[in-house]
Amino acid sequence: xxxxxxxxxxxxxxxxxxxxxxxxxxxxxxxxxxxxxxxxxxxxxxxxxxxxxxxxxxxxxxxxxxxxxxxxxxxxxxxxxxxxxxxxxxxxxxxxxxxxxxxxxxxxxxxxxxxxxxxxxxxxxxxxxxxxxxxxxxxxxxxxxxxxxxxxxxxxxxxxxxxxxxxxxxxxxxxxxxxxxxxxxxxxxxxxxxxxxxxxxxxxxxxxxxxxxxxxxxxxxxxxxxxxxxxxxxxxxxxxxxxxxxxxxxxxxxxxxxxxxxxxxxxxxxxxxxxxxxxxxxxxxxxxxxxxxxxxxxxxxxxxxxxxxxxxxxxxxxxxxxxxxxxxxxxxxxxxxxxxxxxxxxxxxxxxxxxxxxxxxxxxxxxxxxxxxxxxxxxxxxxxxxxxxxxx
Numbered sequence: 001x002x003x004x005x006x007x008x009x010x011x012x013x014x015x016x017x018x019x020x021x022x023x024x025x026x027x028x029x030x031x032x033x034x035x036x037x038x039x040x041x042x043x044x045x046x047x048x049x050x051x052x053x054x055x056x057x058x059x060x061x062x063x064x065x066x067x068x069x070x071x072x073x074x075x076x077x078x079x080x081x082x083x084x085x086x087x088x089x090x091x092x093x094x095x096x097x098x099x100x101x102x103x104x105x106x107x108x109x110x111x112x113x114x115x116x117x118x119x120x121x122x123x124x125x126x127x128x129x130x131x132x133x134x135x136x137x138x139x140x141x142x143x144x145x146x147x148x149x150x151x152x153x154x155x156x157x158x159x160x161x162x163x164x165x166x167x168x169x170x171x172x173x174x175x176x177x178x179x180x181x182x183x184x185x186x187x188x189x190x191x192x193x194x195x196x197x198x199x200x201x202x203x204x205x206x207x208x209x210x211x212x213x214x215x216x217x218x219x220x221x222x223x224x225x226x227x228x229x230x231x232x233x234x235x236x237x238x239x240x241x242x243x244x245x246x247x248x249x250x251x252x253x254x255x256x257x258x259x260x261x262x263x264x265x266x267x268x269x270x271x272x273x274x275x276x277x278x279x280x281x282x283x284x285x286x287x288x289x290x291x292x293x294x295x296x297x298x299x300x301x302x303x304x305x306x307x308x309x310x311x312x313x314x315x316x317x318x319x320x321x322x323x324x325x326x327x328x329x330x331x332x333x334x335x336x337x338x339x340x341x342x343x344x345x346x347x348x349x350x351x352x353x354x355x356x357x358x359x360x361x362x363x364x365x366x367x368x369x370x371x372x373x374x375x376x377x378x379x380x381x382x383x384x385x386x387x388x389x390x391x392x
Contacts (some may be wrong), residue, residue, distance in 0.1 A: 019364030040066040057320035061327040069314030088125035093321035169283035176258035205272030208358035214252035227328035245353035248323030274380035
């Protein structure tokens, strides 16, 4: 069982400020009411099934939120397994965008063999984490097959070299200038290279440029007041912070990388930066997963200190592939009383948010390829639901 919905996006292409982009969401509200009255362990295991997109990120946030509400410390091994599953899922989601969506935007066929490799590697990661069936049980302790994970991480690096970068990910990450990016893009025929070639040739790197106004690290107490306060429904459906919509994307996470800074025009970044940010994040994942494993072998981490908001309330965050996922739960007398989620799509596709502003810039650009650029921009923001695009 999964919960979906859709985005309906309408662009009015006119010169200058009269152009507009309207975003309407039919994503269902109140879905989490199905968790009310259930035991926390049941809810934590249901969440990744109900919210199938980025299910590992959903499960990790659910389990952590329940642990904090119950005052249960999370073991360091369990945290590492959740983090490893989350990174493996992020690798899968980014790879699928590069392997499926990017060729589609160029009217090219998707390579079925690449898709099989991506999904097979994802399954290997899950199997290597032998305790993954209980990794989302609040307070659970899991074990994993370290050798199998190390083998899968090595194969992930090989896959990235073969189907995305045409060179080792670490070599690609060392690129830091527009000239470096151009040399790489024109050196091969992989989908990522072809898309950057086309973007460079059409002078579209800066199209849809808007400033990065990232979701900050909001204190748990402040988040709890928004999630469980009288304006909770408004915050969940149309989240803002300090009076304005924010962004939570691969671009906002990778904004300090030299390539992203080189692609910026002052404080603003266009479609080129959004495409490259996904590649930057993808290239760094093998090392991040290796670092997690090495931290476990050193045994240097202790259990997480419980930092509850009080009154049975727990707040948790997961950095999912599409952005920051926020879960809040209230547990009373051993049962879930309230359960609330703010997904990245609500931040990024807010009617006045980053995607709407970037799309309005495209609509006002006067370019004949505005529709294709708009479709590519939506793909770069990567909503977690289907969308329709109308261009007038």
